[in-house]
Amino acid sequence: MSTGDDGSPIQLLSPHGERRPHERYDALVADLGPEALASLYEDMVVARRIDAEGTALQRQGQLGLWPPFLGQEAAQIGSAHAIAPDDFIFASYREIAVAYARGIPLPDLMRQWRGAANAGWDPFRHNMAPTQVVIGAQSLHAVGYAMGVQFDGAETAVITYFGDGATSQGDVNESMVFAASFQAPVVFFCQNNHWAISEPVGVQAHVPIGLRAPGFGIPSARIDGNDVLACLAATREALGRARSGNGPSYIEAVTYRMGAHTTADDPTRYRDANELEDWRGRDPISRLEAYLRAEGVLDDGLRARAAEKADDVAAALREATIHMPDPAPGELFEHVYAGPHAALDRQREHFERFHAGFDDHAAHAAGAHTEGAR
Amino acid sequence: MAGMTFAKALNAGLRKAMERDPKVVLMGEDIGRLGGVFRITDGLQKDFGAHRVIDTPLAESGIMGTAIGMAYRGYRPVVEIQFDGFVYPAFDQIVSQVAKMHYRTRGAVTLPITLRLPYGGGIGSPEHHSESPEAYFAHTAGLRVVSPSTPQDAYTMMQEAIACDDPVVFLEPKRRYHDKGEVDEGLGPGAGALPMGSARIAAEGSDVTLLAYGPMVKTCLDAAVAASDEGVSIEVIDLRSLSPVDYGPLEASVRKTGRLVIAHEASQTLGLGAELAAVLTERCFYHLEHAPVRVTGFDVPYPPSKLEFHHLPDLDRILDGVDRALDRPNSLSGLEDGA
Numbered sequence: 001m002s003t004g005d006d007g008s009p010i011q012l013l014s015p016h017g018e019r020r021p022h023e024r025y026d027a028l029v030a031d032l033g034p035e036a037l038a039s040l041y042e043d044m045v046v047a048r049r050i051d052a053e054g055t056a057l058q059r060q061g062q063l064g065l066w067p068p069f070l071g072q073e074a075a076q077i078g079s080a081h082a083i084a085p086d087d088f089i090f091a092s093y094r095e096i097a098v099a100y101a102r103g104i105p106l107p108d109l110m111r112q113w114r115g116a117a118n119a120g121w122d123p124f125r126h127n128m129a130p131t132q133v134v135i136g137a138q139s140l141h142a143v144g145y146a147m148g149v150q151f152d153g154a155e156t157a158v159i160t161y162f163g164d165g166a167t168s169q170g171d172v173n174e175s176m177v178f179a180a181s182f183q184a185p186v187v188f189f190c191q192n193n194h195w196a197i198s199e200p201v202g203v204q205a206h207v208p209i210g211l212r213a214p215g216f217g218i219p220s221a222r223i224d225g226n227d228v229l230a231c232l233a234a235t236r237e238a239l240g241r242a243r244s245g246n247g248p249s250y251i252e253a254v255t256y257r258m259g260a261h262t263t264a265d266d267p268t269r270y271r272d273a274n275e276l277e278d279w280r281g282r283d284p285i286s287r288l289e290a291y292l293r294a295e296g297v298l299d300d301g302l303r304a305r306a307a308e309k310a311d312d313v314a315a316a317l318r319e320a321t322i323h324m325p326d327p328a329p330g331e332l333f334e335h336v337y338a339g340p341h342a343a344l345d346r347q348r349e350h351f352e353r354f355h356a357g358f359d360d361h362a363a364h365a366a367g368a369h370t371e372g373a374r
Numbered sequence: 375m376a377g378m379t380f381a382k383a384l385n386a387g388l389r390k391a392m393e394r395d396p397k398v399v400l401m402g403e404d405i406g407r408l409g410g411v412f413r414i415t416d417g418l419q420k421d422f423g424a425h426r427v428i429d430t431p432l433a434e435s436g437i438m439g440t441a442i443g444m445a446y447r448g449y450r451p452v453v454e455i456q457f458d459g460f461v462y463p464a465f466d467q468i469v470s471q472v473a474k475m476h477y478r479t480r481g482a483v484t485l486p487i488t489l490r491l492p493y494g495g496g497i498g499s500p501e502h503h504s505e506s507p508e509a510y511f512a513h514t515a516g517l518r519v520v521s522p523s524t525p526q527d528a529y530t531m532m533q534e535a536i537a538c539d540d541p542v543v544f545l546e547p548k549r550r551y552h553d554k555g556e557v558d559e560g561l562g563p564g565a566g567a568l569p570m571g572s573a574r575i576a577a578e579g580s581d582v583t584l585l586a587y588g589p590m591v592k593t594c595l596d597a598a599v600a601a602s603d604e605g606v607s608i609e610v611i612d613l614r615s616l617s618p619v620d621y622g623p624l625e626a627s628v629r630k631t632g633r634l635v636i637a638h639e640a641s642q643t644l645g646l647g648a649e650l651a652a653v654l655t656e657r658c659f660y661h662l663e664h665a666p667v668r669v670t671g672f673d674v675p676y677p678p679s680k681l682e683f684h685h686l687p688d689l690d691r692i693l694d695g696v697d698r699a700l701d702r703p704n705s706l707s708g709l710e711d712g713a
């Protein structure tokens with residue numbers, strides 16, 4: 001497992017924004033000019049704003065649930081910026097910033113949280129599978145896709161995201177067995193955000209999580225997940241390894257979930273406020289800001305542009321969410337099967353006749369629906 | 375008896391499907407050089423290569439989950455789970471992922487995965503090797519569940535299942551693997567009327583309708599022969615498809631006979647027989663002369679092999695069920711609830 005000199009996570013940026021040299025990773029981010037750095041910054045600022053807007057929309061009853069990713073902007077945006085258009089992503093429900101960076105349209109980011117659909121988007125339009133709710137299940141889909149890529153002889157890589165809790169799941173461990181055995185072109189990107197709802201990472205792992213992959217024969221790196229440059233560098237390296245036929249890689253991005261697990265969760269019941277304050281001092285955005293200011297990339301203009309973009313995205317997100325139409329009743333029966341299925345077709349027909357009965361009532365007795373149609 | 379064994383017919387059906395479509399890949403434990411523990415995939419890796427017939431790690435959820443990723447990439451995986459009782463570690467990937475992906479993605483993702491599952495008892499195996507888990511899958515929206523009972527259907531339905539754009543749980547009655555029957559190798563997708571979604575009248579009769587599928591069909595046919603010696607005419611229907619059920623021929627038969635017996639190896643409570651009885655009662659209520667009768671495995675964990683022939687419906691238990699449907703003296707005579 002690759003780590004920093006003292007075994008700590010690899011950093012290219014200290015919590016105060018000082019650039020730290022790294023033998024391997026420096027070359028991987030050497031091409032980043034002012035524009036690319038500004039783009040990382042802007043995406044992180046916008047992502048944080050999306051998260052805040054999502055939480056607000058849930059509180060206002062516009063969303064059924066929202067899974068905050070506050071504090072994980074560097075891990076998600078940094079890694080996402082390394083992914084090529086042909087690469088395929090299998091993520092969990094918390095990777096909303098990854099989806100945003102992937103270019104998923106804003107209404108599609110919200111559809112599943114609004115309850116208008118089980119998933120937001122067509123995976124093949126964006127080369128990103130709908131986000132997964134069952135913990136760790138998507139890691140196997142990623143490995144299977146990567147095996148297909150391998151059989152096709154394509155130079156495409158696959159990346160799968162999951163959290164520290166998922167590393168306890170059989171599926172994640174089975175996916176590493178398959179990936180190593182077939183040398184599949186896949187990158188396992190674990191965001192160790194320290195909490196699986198109320199369970200601290202110590203319940204999942206007795207050693208650093210990144211240490212597990214080498215046991216499967218998979219090269220592994222433990223990086224500072226609040227350092228966007230380290231996240232970008234490590235993911236570029238791992239995806240490059242996959243694309244060049246050198247098999248799977250594992251990245252443990254050590255980060256922290258500053259918010260609740262979801263809007264249905266109350267972290268004050270299980271989490272020490274001091275811990276939260278400690279992590280606030282390692283904030284990914286203020287760290288990048290300090291670095292960019294020192295580099296002369298961050299000025300008032302960039303700050304204003306990023307803030308304006310965040311305002312625009314938040315407004316558009318709100319607009320799209322509030323005005324998202326409910327699916328038509330018939331959607332209930334759509335796409336269960338690719339072909340006809342007699343039992344379901346009969347139920348659909350029954351439902352349609354039942355539903356049509358209300359229309360008759362409405363036509364003959366206005367207001368009957370609200371008072372009961374019988 | 376001349377003809378092809380059930381096992382060979384499955385092998386020939388897999389081979390045909392692999393020849394027809396280069397995207398068809400087989401995945402499972404021991405299916406390559408060994409040819410599977412039942413030899414269903416015998417010789418296929420030699421002829422199609424290790425990328426078409428993939429020996430996987432010993433991890434059932436891993437096999438199902440990676441098959442999903444393969445299907446995402448445009449392949450048509452045919453997954454073998456070695457035994458019925460080993461399918462449970464893959465249950466989440468089957469019912470929460472395979473079954474729901476098309477719905478979840480509003481049709482963007484199709485998962486044409488065929489899950490081959492040798493199932494059922496009667497071969498003297500140890501625990502976990504003889505179970506009948508069909509109700510779990512037939513209860514799950516998004517899956518198709520089928521079970522052939524003859525070598526011809528095994529051959530043809532295998533190809534149909536693989537060609538189907540929906541995921542298909544393909545239940546292979548393992549105690550029939552060595553039964554032989556005539557197989558027309560011209561019958562595959564593209565050959566006109568095909569068996570997979572349609573029930574089959576296995577034996578015509580007029581007094582009682584007897585429904586079965588998979589391993590029980592042969593037992594029921596034997597029962598029909600035995601009953602005819604006593605002057606009772608049994609119509610045996612082979613469901614072939616457990617989801618969806620082809621109710622047309624079933625309704626017609628029940629209207630004709632007025633008496634319904636359902637036989638399966640799986641436990642009784644909430645088994646497929648309960649659903650068949652409910653639906654046919656709803657649709658044929660005024661034609662029924664007696665409440666539907668179920669002859670099934672008991673509500674016990676699959677028993678050790680020295681007890682399994684008490685658990686599995688055999689010819690005599692089926693005939694006893696027929697007697698119940700006919701209001702003739704039977705094992706429950708004198709009991710008030712008659713259940």
